[in-house]
Amino acid sequence: MKLTDILSKDHIIADLRSRTKRGVMEELCQSLASTHPDLEPGRLMEVLIERERLGSTGIGDGIAIPHGKTDKVGELMLAFGRSLAGVDFDSLDAKPAHLFFLVVAPENSAGVHLKALARISRLLKSTAVRRELLEAADAIEIYEIVAAQDEEF
Template identity: 75%
Template sequence: MKLTDILTADQVVADLSGRGKRAVMEELCRPLVAGHPQLEIGKLMEVLVEREKLGSTGIGDGIAIPHGKMVGLDTLLLSFGRSRAGVDFDSLDGKPAHLFFLVVAPDNSAGTHLKALARISRLLKSNAVRQQLMEASDAREIYEIIESQDEEF
């Protein structure tokens, strides 16, 4: 599975305006709701907030991967966002998060969900990739970086 099998260019937010965890997650939900009208932003947020209560999805190195499982969903959903300013996401290393992948999976799809999280982790493990994503000029360029790196992993 490639990330670009799930992520489209219009699900990339190049300049997140949210300054808090909840605001960023809501902003990352918007492109998913726009592309899937059956979704409700409130229900998506409920799933994500519940998952955050178990422990922060801010994994360090400027990365957060908010995620959760949703009843009634039939496909894995993915969005990406970047915050140049950084957001306090209660990350493991105590530093702000700048790069975000939001993953929402059907409640009965453990394998697909875990594969997506592992793929994202491998992609963002590279300092060079993180730097390219931070320096990209717009959403299209961010998507192209993810697309080109997706081939490597």
């Protein structure tokens, strides 16, 4: 599975407006819902908040990967957002998050959900890739960086 198989340029927000954890998740939910009418942003937020109660999806190094499962989607969905200012996401290293991947999976899809999370983690493990994503001019350039990395691994 490649990230570009599930990430559309339409679901990349190069400059998140929100400065809060909840706000970032809401922006990303709205992005997905804009092209998926069955996906209700409020219900998706409930799923994400429930997941966050188990532990923050802010994994450190400026990265957060909020994720959850819902019966309102039939396939894995992905959105990306970037905050140059950074957002307190209750990250493990207590530093602000700048790069956000929102992963939404069908209710009964453990395997594909975990593969996506692992692929995102591998992509963002590289300091150079994180820097490129932060320095990208716009959503198209962000998508191209992800696509180039998809070819690498």
